[in-house]
Amino acid sequence: MEVKSCRNCRRLFNYISGPRLCQECKEELEKKFSEVKKFIEEHKNATVNQVSEEMEVSVGQINQWIREERLSFSEESGVLLQCEKCAAKIRTGRYCDACKVAFTRELSNVYKRDMANISRANEKKSEEDKMRFLGRK
Numbered sequence: 001m002e003v004k005s006c007r008n009c010r011r012l013f014n015y016i017s018g019p020r021l022c023q024e025c026k027e028e029l030e031k032k033f034s035e036v037k038k039f040i041e042e043h044k045n046a047t048v049n050q051v052s053e054e055m056e057v058s059v060g061q062i063n064q065w066i067r068e069e070r071l072s073f074s075e076e077s078g079v080l081l082q083c084e085k086c087a088a089k090i091r092t093g094r095y096c097d098a099c100k101v102a103f104t105r106e107l108s109n110v111y112k113r114d115m116a117n118i119s120r121a122n123e124k125k126s127e128e129d130k131m132r133f134l135g136r137k
């Protein structure tokens with residue numbers, strides 16, 4: 001644990017992980033987030049700039065929430081982002097659906113390989129258990 005100064009209020013606090021914000025500012029930010037989310041749901045045509053002005057949050061903060069996929073703008077709002085991989089137009093997150101599918105496929109291949117290894121190991125283990133069981137008989 002280290003002591004850092006809060007990005008927002010400059011107070012010193014025990015930093016663990018995540019954004020460099022003290023507990024109070026983090027809670028404030030969460031409160032703000034739910035307000036912003038509600039605002040966007042109620043004002044589907046609002047742009048990032050309008051939301052920023054209405055809600056008194058920085059455009060940077062809103063963009064961060066979008067990148068984290070916590071906020072998404074409707075089609076009507078005209079808010080568009082670019083996929084970080086192929087620059088396709090997206091509405092939330094960092095990657096387009098096609099790139100996400102590609103990532104998931106890569107990941108699931110790794111996962112499948114790992115699972116195959118694990119189940120092989122389990123099979124071996126259950127055979128050993130069986131033998132141990134039979135041996136005890």
Ligand SMILES: [Zn+2]
Nearest residue numbers: 006009022025
């Ligand atoms: Zn703070």
Ligand SMILES: [Zn+2]
Nearest residue numbers: 083086096099
């Ligand atoms: Zn993409």
